[in-house]
Amino acid sequence: MNKSIIIGAGPAGLTAAATCAENGMNVLVIDEYMRTGGRLLGQLYEEPDGSWWNGIKESRNLYEKAVELGVEFRLNTPVNNLENDSGVWTIYTEQEIFQTEHLLLATGAAESPIPIPGWTLPGVMSVGAAQVMTNVHRVQPGDRGIIIGVNVLSAAIAMELSLANIEVVSLALPEKNLITQETANPKEVMKSLLHVSHMAPSRFARWGSRLMKNSFMQTLGVNFYPKSGVKMWNIPVQLRKAVTEIYGDDKVEGVKLATINAKGEIVPGSEENIALDFVCIAGGLYPLAELAAVAGCPFYLVEELGGYVPLHNERMETPLQGLYVAGNITGIEGAKVATSQGRTAGLSMVCHATDNQLEDEVQYSIKQTSKTREEAHIQFHPEIDKGHTKILNQWKSYHSEE
Known part of the structure; x- marks a missing residue:
């Protein structure tokens, strides 16, 4: 039960997995695709400084780092259902059933x-x-x-x-x-x-x-x-x-x-x-959040984030105990922002699962995510900051009503 589980092996999921493993957690990553990397795999473009961003290379680096840290992978394994009972998440796949107290959904985006x-x-x-x-x-x-x-x-x-x-x-x-x-x-x-x-x-x-x-x-x-x-x-x-x-x-x-x-x-x-x-x-992208809906997470329509997104805070926590989100499930952005969010989510999971006092690192990671978003060469939605402010206001409102 001390194993954290991450659904989604894109840049957010892989980074979160490595972050958790670096801090002493056992980690399992589940993904329905046969390779790790998610949408990162297809990316190939020139950076403003003239260098090239190669998604296949970036994906391989993230995967190899996670493997070196002892992260376990189950690829080609779709998740069919999620259930929570007294703080324990049960993840159903066609091959096996897994359980954890700390679950991250990094399921990415789909095309409209x-x-x-x-x-x-x-x-x-x-x-x-x-x-x-x-x-x-x-x-x-x-x-x-x-x-x-x-x-x-x-x-x-x-x-x-x-x-x-x-x-x-x-x-x-x-x-x-x-x-x-x-x-x-x-x-x-x-x-x-x-x-x-x-x-x-x-x-x-x-x-x-x-x-x-x-x-x-x-x-x-x-x-x-x-x-x-x-x-x-x-x-x-x-x-x-x-x-x-x-x-x-x-x-x-x-x-x-x-x-x-x-x-x-x-x-x-x-x-x-x-x-x-x-x-x-090309109809654009929307957050792939069905599993968050199955889990019972509250949702809000935020057009600036690309559609319906699960309620979450800057620490990538949802209102449901032990459930976290990161990457394009929280709003359509680039791989670098997803990577930064994955690190924040991983640190948050470590804080809740272990005795590690990482609050300073969590806050630094949150700031780095904002900086990465600010410096992003490509923005899929022009008012992305406004969208994140809206979801944070909803988070405050949700908890004030409890």
């Missing part, structure tokens, strides 16, 4: 789908699937494709695909409907991209983005946005084009691409067929 006519054809995939195929398995998803959905994630992965000599003809919007809403509105998409304008490879684009800070200029910018798009890494980002259909007999053969006005409405007669052999759909 965007339904488009023809999206069940072979050759249609999520943008994350294309990233894993390319960066992890070294398999090209196709020769020529399009990404439907313009956001931080799709822009980063478009660059990664181009590095692998895969032709991405465009980043375009989905057709506007009740489901797509803001993701199909050119003005809203432009606003969401302003906070990552520093990533633009063109000095002109970076300078121009500074003019787009007020609503009038944003409206003007969308109205005069080039129909052919603005190129980023030689890939057109087309905020005035929308995919209305994916076509093909037994597999993807192309898409129907239409011009849209500043409100996202289709311009009649503007559709054209674009020949392709693969399509990526």
